[in-house]
Amino acid sequence: MRAYFLKLHQKIICFSKRPFVLNVLTLVTGTAASQAITMAFMPLITRIYGPEEYGIQGVFITVAGVMATIAALTYPAAIILPKTDGDAMGIVHLSICVSIAMSLFAAVLLFICGDEILSFLRAKEILAFMYLIPVAMVVSVFGNVTGQWLIRKKAFLLTAKVTALQSLTINFFKVGLGVVNSTATTLIVINVFGGVLSAGMMAFGYRKIHVLEKRPIEKPKRQLNISSIAKKYYDFPLLRAPQVFINAISHNLPVLMFSMYFGPASVGFYLIAFSVLGAPSIIISGSVMQVFYPRINEAIQRGEDVRKLIIKATLGLTLAGAPAFLIVIFAGPVIFEFILGSEWRMAGAYAQWLSVWIFFQYINKPAVAAIPALRIQRGLLVYEIFSAFAKVLAIFIGYVIYNSDIVAVAIFSVFGAVMYAVLILWVVALSSDVNTARKI
Template identity: 50%
Template sequence: MSINPYKNYYSFKKWSFHFLKRPFIHNIILITSGTAIAQIITIFFSPLIARIYGANAYGVQGIFMSIANTMATIAAMTYPTAIVLPKHDADALAIVRLSFYISILTSGITFFIIFYFKSEILYLLDSQNISNYIYFVPVFMLISTASVISNQWFIRKKFFSLTAKVAIFQASLVSIIKTCVGIVYPSAIVLIITNILSGMVNVLIAMLNFHKVPIDTPKNELLPSNAWCLAKRHSDFLLYRAPQVLLNAISQSLPVMLLATFFGATAVGHYTLTLSVLAMPINLIGGSVSQVFYPRINEAIFRGEDVKSLIIKATLGLALIGVLPFAVIIFAGPSLFAFIFGSEWKTAGIYGQWLGVWLFFQYINKPAVTAIAPLQLQGGLLIYEIFSTGTKILALYIGYAVFGSDVTAIALFSILGVIAYAWLISWVIFHSGKNIKVYSKNE
């Protein structure tokens, strides 16, 4: 009996075609492609930008961004994350308005707090070297929230092509500005302003394209929903998710703040560059999967599908894709960083060897973290974050007080972070098989 090789080839080709045409896979490929191009642009400019500005400027930028990002995470009390959840666009649009109003209020309050207590805040955070830039924090909060709101709306509407285009345009514009302006004036303020500009570009493009996204609710049903009722319905975001996100942001910023306090801005510069490089596969693949997986897991819950299987498959898929690039950094970080960015950045590669392990688990936990809001596990997530943040503070302090070494502090921080992320993934998978309450339209 003869075997027709062409039959096997065409069968595989047909299977591949249908696999790639599946909406979930197609959307991931679409976003990943746009993010990949954006990352390639960033990688292309990174060695030049690192040489232009140096570790100290990166360090000052890192200190500012750690404070600004921490405040931005709770500027709208995490309500933008709820935009994807309602069945109907009328409710989702009401959450958009609610989120924006809250962000205006919190940004304004932050400005007045900084205005009256600037010196005390800088002294408390040991961050006097950002004294000239701290008033940019409320600006960053407002723009960052508007950017998140627009992204969540387009994720809800599965308008992923626009997300991909925005990522490419942002990366190109920001990289060119950093390079061109840096040649003339290589200062931390340039790095800070370009980060703010990146969010502004995102918001502007979203506003110009908002009318292109179809609204699936009939126009006569697009009446203003009761914002107070929606705020109460999704109160777990305010009560549990906002404190958890704040604690997570603090834990993410801990190395920056403590490295600045214990070892100076140059150590922060090494950490900031390392984090920006290692975050690329997280943003490229993990971030793309999160954006597509969020509405998908929400739909699966409404339809009564096997949610646990979806989370496990997505997690294992991310692990298989990401193990190689992270392994390269873990085993060859110092020599790679010294070769690409210059000998000044070899210490950043040493940081990368330890941070790579931690960030790999941060990368593969994206499906689990994305599923937490639809699974209504945000109370448990807050408890997890309290313990996780506490152990990370302890790790960094031991690294400084006992060993007096920035590398040891980073190593202990990463090891405990790996343990925490592994537990989080297991916890979400365990709870994903339970019955979930689904809100009805009139609830």
């Protein structure tokens, strides 16, 4: 028996020293610290800001976030793929140029008919903040570009440090400024500032690393042709951008629908429940996705067993996350009331059902990360259309037929979980075809 445990211990040590595992652990540490900081501040923040303030902030983040998904037409996601830094830097330049153009277009559109657009979206609560939406779009792209470049250069330790420091700074401002002015305006401005802070710290940190190591920042070895790079990665704006946009809309439909039928307070309940449940997903699966994306790309190039990699990563996330989600399913209202205050008990009821959906969203990250590398984004676009339709149908049934926010959340979560399960099985099946084709 002793020999068995010694052998097991040696296997664990050997496994933990693998580059993939070390990179995941590095990102998990930073993201876990970030989420721990957020969770530590949350009981204070929820007692400073009420559900309505959180709800108005949530509506702004939803509208700005949906627009941000297509601000650069998803070109930043392609930064990982080129073999040379010259082509990757070309994608960086292309992403920034596209984002500026798209943000200016959004600003003009809001100036001409912003009132009508927000009225149509039932989001008039954020009318006073609508010109911050184009700013949030540009800030989001800069942060995304910087983050993707760090992933490309495998600067995972820097990413982890920035994640934790940004969380500490933002939550400190939410509490400090909230004591003076506990309004939705404070929350919205701090969130936009948080994006600027994160992008700035990542860029500064990366440059500092090269100065300390006396290495120059990589420069292209040839004249970049941004037009040719845009054409080479045409599937990102043509296929991935619509898919991401549709996904963002379907993902954020509950926020807009809750705002429309039940008001900002209900949005606040939903967002608090979602943010608490998203903690394990962000801590583990987000870190896995950042490391898994370049890893799966390398595996395809080397002819490795891609299907096996996806299955192992998915099963690992399942085993790691199941206990936490089960606890929320059985005791959500009691936990939320005890930690956040009595006025947030309803958020715990939302969380009981949302756990089902978010759990499958949590375990599908390896499959999602593999999609660009497998170049199956056309199929993902079709999937997102059907997924969005299913979620709209779920919300329609809950609101219109049952007139109940809890029923709407329950049906939405079940439909969403089924669609995520279908996505995982689809990617695994296609990755098997890739392996077969390579053997032939």
